[in-house]
Amino acid sequence: MIRFRSPLLAAAVVAAISMLVATARSVAEDEQPLIKLLQSDAPKAEKAITCKKLAVWGSAKAVPALAALLPDPELSSWARIALEAIPDASAGKALRDAMDKVKGRTLIGVVNSLAVRRDVDAVDGLIQLMRGSDPEVASAAAAGLGRIGNEAATAALRQSLADAPGTVRSAVAEGCILCAEKLLAGGHADEAGKLYAAVRAADVPKQRVVEATRGAILAQGTDGVPLLIEQLNSDDKVMVALGLTTAREL
Amino acid sequence: MSRQTERFNRRQFVKTIAGAGALLAIPQVIPGSALGKNSTVAPSNRIVLGGIGIGHRGTYDLGCFLQQPDVQFVAVCDIKEARRVAVKKIADQKYGNSDCDTYRDFHELLRRYDIDAVLIATGPNWHVTAATYAARAGKDMYCEKPCTKNISQSLLLAETMSRCGRVFQAGTQRRNLPHFAFACELARTGRLGKLRRVYAHPMGMTAKISGWLPPEDAPPIEKIDWDRYLGPAAWRPFNKVMLNGFNFEKGGGFMGCFAENGRFIGGGVLEWGSHCVDLCQWAANADDTAPVEYNPPGNGEMVAKYADGVELILREKGWLPLGSCPVRFEGDDGWVETGDSGKLKLSSPALLAGRKVEEIGGYPATFHVRDFLDCVKTRGLPKGNAHTACNAHIACHAANIALFLDRKVQFDPVKHEFLNDEQANRMRSEALREPWRL
Numbered sequence: 017m018i019r020f021r022s023p024l025l026a027a028a029v030v031a032a033i034s035m036l037v038a039t040a041r042s043v044a045e046d047e048q049p050l051i052k053l054l055q056s057d058a059p060k061a062e063k064a065i066t067c068k069k070l071a072v073w074g075s076a077k078a079v080p081a082l083a084a085l086l087p088d089p090e091l092s093s094w095a096r097i098a099l100e101a102i103p104d105a106s107a108g109k110a111l112r113d114a115m116d117k118v119k120g121r122t123l124i125g126v127v128n129s130l131a132v133r134r135d136v137d138a139v140d141g142l143i144q145l146m147r148g149s150d151p152e153v154a155s156a157a158a159a160g161l162g163r164i165g166n167e168a169a170t171a172a173l174r175q176s177l178a179d180a181p182g183t184v185r186s187a188v189a190e191g192c193i194l195c196a197e198k199l200l201a202g203g204h205a206d207e208a209g210k211l212y213a214a215v216r217a218a219d220v221p222k223q224r225v226v227e228a229t230r231g232a233i234l235a236q237g238t239d240g241v242p243l244l245i246e247q248l249n250s251d252d253k254v255m256v257a258l259g260l261t262t263a264r265e266l
Numbered sequence: 267m268s269r270q271t272e273r274f275n276r277r278q279f280v281k282t283i284a285g286a287g288a289l290l291a292i293p294q295v296i297p298g299s300a301l302g303k304n305s306t307v308a309p310s311n312r313i314v315l316g317g318i319g320i321g322h323r324g325t326y327d328l329g330c331f332l333q334q335p336d337v338q339f340v341a342v343c344d345i346k347e348a349r350r351v352a353v354k355k356i357a358d359q360k361y362g363n364s365d366c367d368t369y370r371d372f373h374e375l376l377r378r379y380d381i382d383a384v385l386i387a388t389g390p391n392w393h394v395t396a397a398t399y400a401a402r403a404g405k406d407m408y409c410e411k412p413c414t415k416n417i418s419q420s421l422l423l424a425e426t427m428s429r430c431g432r433v434f435q436a437g438t439q440r441r442n443l444p445h446f447a448f449a450c451e452l453a454r455t456g457r458l459g460k461l462r463r464v465y466a467h468p469m470g471m472t473a474k475i476s477g478w479l480p481p482e483d484a485p486p487i488e489k490i491d492w493d494r495y496l497g498p499a500a501w502r503p504f505n506k507v508m509l510n511g512f513n514f515e516k517g518g519g520f521m522g523c524f525a526e527n528g529r530f531i532g533g534g535v536l537e538w539g540s541h542c543v544d545l546c547q548w549a550a551n552a553d554d555t556a557p558v559e560y561n562p563p564g565n566g567e568m569v570a571k572y573a574d575g576v577e578l579i580l581r582e583k584g585w586l587p588l589g590s591c592p593v594r595f596e597g598d599d600g601w602v603e604t605g606d607s608g609k610l611k612l613s614s615p616a617l618l619a620g621r622k623v624e625e626i627g628g629y630p631a632t633f634h635v636r637d638f639l640d641c642v643k644t645r646g647l648p649k650g651n652a653h654t655a656c657n658a659h660i661a662c663h664a665a666n667i668a669l670f671l672d673r674k675v676q677f678d679p680v681k682h683e684f685l686n687d688e689q690a691n692r693m694r695s696e697a698l699r700e701p702w703r704l
Contacts (some may be wrong), residue, residue: 061477064477064478066268068477069475070692071692071696082590089501090501092501093500093501093698094500094501097696097697100696101693101695102692103443103688121701124701125700125701128697128702152701156701156703193429213499213682223402223404224430227430230431234526257645261431261645
């Protein structure tokens with residue numbers, strides 16, 4: 017716990033924060049005044065906390081006001097807290113529309129939120145971004161495609177394993193592994209196994225190979241034991257460690 | 267890219283040196299410590315450790331690590347220059363050299379091939395995000411608590427550690443303290459009869475949304491990297507109080523830090539709940555699940571219920587004087603209560619089965635660090651592994667949601683959904699500030 021040396025400082029801090037926090041009871045208010053506040057000239061601090069409230073109580077009506085904040089680097093993350101949480105499809109559309117309007121870090125945030133929402137309608141746009149020139153955006157898009165993990169996302173990721181630039185390939189491999197995990201959980205072990213094998217054969221960082229090897233063993237069930245033993249007999253202590261960890265999961 | 271990234275890994279280094287030595291046949295004097303003699307551990311058997319965010323608590327943890335002969339601490343990353351300097355001084359004094367490297371960006375530390383594991387003690391805002399990036403970089407980790415800010419992050423933490431094959435130890439050191447373990451064992455094995463109630467001290471049962479504080483002039487980035495301090499938390503202007511509040515974003519933005527009676531508090535039930543609820547989960551044989559019903563506070567208590575009817579009771583008062591972080595377990599045939607003093611109170615001396623309380627023992631917390639290090643070597647599951655931490659944190663987050671909404675919520679611990687409760691379900695997750703992702 018923090019102790020303040022000066023009572024005056026403590027009092028000032030209490031007063032300042034009291035203005036900026038709200039209890040649950042006061043939060044549960046009508047949506048319309050919250051929307052109006054976002055559309056007003058209110059200080060950004062007030063708009064920020066309003067986004068939090070809308071994350072819990074906002075509806076499609078709040079989406080346009082929230083979407084308008086996405087290009088603002090100081091409020092974009094607050095707006096996404098609400099847009100990520102509001103279940104209505106209009107929130108996803110607002111994020112998709114923003115993919116053409118924002119760049120750099122702000123765009124990465126939008127991509128990440130679409131991934132959290134598992135927005136299948138964003139897949140085409142994410143594939144374009146994965147193949148774009150900004151490696152950080154492309155990496156976020158690749159990982160996001162992995163989270164969404166539908167057929168189109170999986171196919172695009174698998175293709176990119178071979179042709180993605182080195183700066184993006186690790187994220188592409190991560191996306192492939194996430195797709196494979198989803199396939200495996202859905203009972204498609206053979207398809208998952210092929211995807212794991214593709215990652216293992218690709219020129220990707222060793223940690224991605226570790227993850228794909230674990231998946232390849234688990235996808236085969238008892239048939240994966242020879243591959244497990246291969247890891248345990250490896251000269252590479254990283255792969256031995258992976259074998260030991262995976263043995264517990266089989 | 268740092269110079270360490272370009273180094274050989276240790277195996278390559280050893281092979282190269284061995285080859286060169288054979289060819290040149292130059293007489294050498296090799297210190298015993300390098301060969302593991304003189305009660306030291308050979309370099310090939312050491313765990314090379316880095317630190318991320320080593321402040322007050324992290325320094326305590328680091329002290330536990332530095333006591334272990336098989337640990338070599340080589341680098342620290344911190345957004346505060348003063349902490350980088352202070353931790354480097356600790357490490358360099360320990361080893362009698364000036365080798366500890368310092369970083370402001372943890373990516374640089376994580377890119378080092380020579381580092382096996384990291385100690386993450388950043389503050390709760392960063393824990394799960396740093397842990398996820400460390401796992402993706404192939405590092406094992408000891409991560410301070412509370413490890414996550416919401417239910418979704420708890421699930422992703424467990425998923426990521428499994429997928430990446432990493433050893434994860436939450437900083438829930440009481441799992442490895444003998445007196446807490448003994449109390450849990452009495453409950454788990456039926457020595458108390460049919461278990462009815464498990465009690466946890468939450469240390470804070472208030473829920474408020476955190477906003478931002480008035481802007482102040484930010485120090486140079488070399489002194490304080492405010493952008494990295496904020497990390498995954500939504501943007502705020504620089505403010506010293508926010509910088510120095512260890513509760514910043516504890517429990518996520520819905521349970522965030524705020525000042526009350528001159529103290530900076532926050533996190534809802536997470537402060538000690540992440541310890542005490544975790545122990546209750548263990549005692550109730552509930553490491554694979556979480557309570558299914560959570561009630562808002564009444565008469566100073568929050569009551570949650572497991573599917574088998576056992577009650578998890580969070581309360582601030584009513585404890586025996588046994589020290590901080592107390593827990594109590596009650597069954598049909600007896601009860602046990604303990605806390606950080608290391609003492610135990612029991613309904614009957616017979617529960618000790620002839621042992622004395624003093625023989626059971628209490629601190630030091632190095633047991634927990636040792637458990638982690640042993641599991642790094644064996645690839646076993648440490649006591650505070652990601653799966654148990656995930657479920658204990660879910661229980662805390664669900665209690666926080668009941669606290670925030672001020673009403674009963676019901677939770678499906680298989681689907682990880684609240685039943686017919688859109689508001690509660692929305693609070694399971696919260697967007698991370700760009701560019702961070704889990």
